[in-house]
Amino acid sequence: MKAAAYCRVSTKDQAENGVSLKDQRAKIEAMCVVRGDELVALVTDEESGKDLNRPGFQQIQRMVEDHEVDVVIIAKLDRLTRSVGDLAHLLALFDKHGVALVSLAESLDTQSAAGRLVINVMGAVAQWEREVISERTKAALAYKKSKGQRVGNIPFGFELGEGKQLIPNLREQSLIRLIRREREKGASYRAIAGVLNNCEYKTRTGGKWRHESVEDVYKAKPVVLSA
Numbered sequence: 001m002k003a004a005a006y007c008r009v010s011t012k013d014q015a016e017n018g019v020s021l022k023d024q025r026a027k028i029e030a031m032c033v034v035r036g037d038e039l040v041a042l043v044t045d046e047e048s049g050k051d052l053n054r055p056g057f058q059q060i061q062r063m064v065e066d067h068e069v070d071v072v073i074i075a076k077l078d079r080l081t082r083s084v085g086d087l088a089h090l091l092a093l094f095d096k097h098g099v100a101l102v103s104l105a106e107s108l109d110t111q112s113a114a115g116r117l118v119i120n121v122m123g124a125v126a127q128w129e130r131e132v133i134s135e136r137t138k139a140a141l142a143y144k145k146s147k148g149q150r151v152g153n154i155p156f157g158f159e160l161g162e163g164k165q166l167i168p169n170l171r172e173q174s175l176i177r178l179i180r181r182e183r184e185k186g187a188s189y190r191a192i193a194g195v196l197n198n199c200e201y202k203t204r205t206g207g208k209w210r211h212e213s214v215e216d217v218y219k220a221k222p223v224v225l226s227a
Contacts, residue, residue: 001035001037001071002037002040002068002070002071003032003035003037003038003039003040003069003070003071003073004040004041004042004063004068004069004071004072004073005025005028005032005039005041005042005043005073006043006044006045006056006057006060006072006073006074006079006080007021007024007025007028007042007043007044007045007075007079008024008044008045008046008047008054008057008079009021009024009044010047010048021044024074024075024076025042027075027104028042028073028074028104029042031073031102031104032073037071037073040068040069041059041068041069043056043057043060044056047212050082051083051086052081052086052089057080060072064093064094064097064099065093065097067097069099070098070100071099071100071101071102072099072100072102073102073103073104074101074102074104075103076103076105076106077103077105077108080101080103082127082130083127084120084124087120088120091116091120094110095110154166155220155223156172156176156204156216156217156220157169157172157175157176157220157223158172158223172204175196175201175217176217178192178195178196179192179196179214180218182195183218189211189212189214189215189218190211190214192209192211192214193208193211193213193214196209196214197209
């Protein structure tokens with residue numbers, strides 16, 4: 001069968017879990033050999049899995065709809081989606097076009113009824129876990145805020161001064177002005193990221209700028225400093 005491999009990783013995944021595109025590709029290629037599938041496409045995305053609006057995944061979806069592949073192989077279910085609703089939509093789409101979904105980590109294959117059942121249950125459990133974590137996090141932050149403790153990350157352009165008060169970070173403030181100036185000229189977020197990288201400006205974590213990080217800085221809510 002003709003197989004398409006789909007791999008996804010975000011900066012957070014790599015930093016916290018050591019997930020890499022290279023590892024995912026190696027596992028999927030090995031599975032293709034075991035299954036005897038012909039790997040016709042290896043598609044990757046390097047961004048969050050919060051929704052399906054990703055360039056790589058859109059390519060996979062077009063291949064499914066155009067009957068270019070018989071199976072889509074992923075390293076782990078959450079590489080594809082973390083939403084039960086999106087998962088149900090994808091399973092229906094794949095089934096409509098006669099394409100199987102294989103997830104290596106969970107040993108799941110939607111070519112069987114049992115595989116489809118298990119993959120739906122696992123997706124529901126994963127979403128429940130995320131919602132529980134979200135509720136606990138909100139409760140913890142609300143408690144800290146009620147005690148007058150600082151919550152959340154330090155906004156870009158600022159740092160903590162004496163007394164744990166926010167004060168302007170001159171370097172980051174200059175980058176904010178540069179980003180706003182370029183946007184006013186009509187430059188895209190991707191183009192601005194290129195400008196910052198060419199000038200060897202680093203992000204707060206010391207990495208390269210991406211269009212998403214530039215957009216986050218540009219769209220950040222203004223910070224009002226206390227007197």
